[in-house]
Amino acid sequence: MKDYTIIYKGYEEICEKTLAFYFDTKDSGFTFEAGQYAFFTILFAKFDDEKGNTRPLSVASSPLIKDKITLAARNNSSVFVKNLSELPPGTEVFVSKPAGGHLLSGDSSLPAVFISGGTGITPVRSIIETSVISGSGQRIYLFYSNKTQSQTAFLEDFRNWSRISDNFIFIPVIEDKKNLNWDSEYGYINETMLKKYLKELHNYRFCLTGPENMVASVKKILSENKVASQNIRTESYS
Numbered sequence: 001m002k003d004y005t006i007i008y009k010g011y012e013e014i015c016e017k018t019l020a021f022y023f024d025t026k027d028s029g030f031t032f033e034a035g036q037y038a039f040f041t042i043l044f045a046k047f048d049d050e051k052g053n054t055r056p057l058s059v060a061s062s063p064l065i066k067d068k069i070t071l072a073a074r075n076n077s078s079v080f081v082k083n084l085s086e087l088p089p090g091t092e093v094f095v096s097k098p099a100g101g102h103l104l105s106g107d108s109s110l111p112a113v114f115i116s117g118g119t120g121i122t123p124v125r126s127i128i129e130t131s132v133i134s135g136s137g138q139r140i141y142l143f144y145s146n147k148t149q150s151q152t153a154f155l156e157d158f159r160n161w162s163r164i165s166d167n168f169i170f171i172p173v174i175e176d177k178k179n180l181n182w183d184s185e186y187g188y189i190n191e192t193m194l195k196k197y198l199k200e201l202h203n204y205r206f207c208l209t210g211p212e213n214m215v216a217s218v219k220k221i222l223s224e225n226k227v228a229s230q231n232i233r234t235e236s237y238s
Contacts, residue, residue, distance in 0.1 A: 002041060002094040004030040006069070010089045016150040018119065019075045020060070021084055023093065026067040032059055034130040035123040036101035040071070041094040042083050049079040058122040059098070060154070062129040072122050072153060103127065106205040106231035111139040113198065115189060115218050117210030118146065120235065124209060125154050132161045132168060141197065141204075143189050145173040145214060149182060171197060189214065191221045205231035212236040 007024040014020045032038065037058040045053040061070040073081050087093075103123060104112055114124045121144055131140055146152040152172060162170035173185040173193070185193055198204055206222055208215045215236040222232055 003097045004028045004095045005092050006030060006095055008084075008087045008089060008091045008093050009068070011085055013075065014072065015153045015155070016148070017075050018151070018153045019073055019081065019085060020153075021071045021073070023069050023071070024067065025069055028095075030069075030095055030098075032063050032069075032098035033101045034063055034127045035103045036098040036126075037123065038098045039096040041096075042080070042087065043092065043094065045079075045083045046086055047079045047083055051080070053080070053083065055080045058100075058126070060122045060125045062126055062133055064130055064133045072119060072125075074119055103207045103209070103233055103235070104205060105233045106228065108205075110203060110205045110231065111141065113141040113143070113204045113206045115143045115206065115208045115210075115214075116145070117214045118151075119153070120210030120237070121153060123235075124207070125157070128158070128161060128168060132165045137167060139167045139169075141169045141171065143171045143173060143194070143197075145175075145189050145210070147174065148176040149174055149179055169197065189218055191225070194218075194221065201225040202227050202231075206233065208232070208234045208236070210236065 006028050009022040009024055011019050011021045037056050039054050039056050041054040057071045059069050060072045116124050128140060131138060158170045162168050171185060173189055174182060177186050201222060202225060208218050215234050219232060219234060
């Protein structure tokens, strides 16, 4: 899994509990498609655990942005995230050939709907940024759920892309009903909310990424509304 060598540039906190990590890929030979992931290896890790010093991570940035990539991860108890955050800028990191990425399946003539929660947004961001940069005519909806506004990673990126692209519709959702300044949806993504924006659900194809309970709940709604199984793609985590 050490196919390419890239250079670590640093990190920043992009929202509460989430870090973005930046890498220089110039002259590395590393290329990828929007929505793909790869295995990243820290050669001289400062901290150790039973999982080792390699982790699979989705690329959050677009392949149309040359010579650099962005990753995002929760700032939690992960030893790997701690190791990344303590790397000196300029450190070499190994990365594997990319994999995955086929987040949408089914009828390509139908508009695409992404329903994401938490860090499940990472590969979706790559796809949407690519679509906006390229001026794709594909109509894309994004329902993005988080507990609070302050925990919503890349919020301003998505808001900006929805302003400049007629084909990208962004619906951010938070559970925090105490935030009276929030100008979008509250609560959980449910059938009423989906139909407010999409009407007949079977006229779309869906990709669900995020926590298991969210993915299972929305998949049930879609199935009950006669969305064809081949038009539903899911990726969940516990």
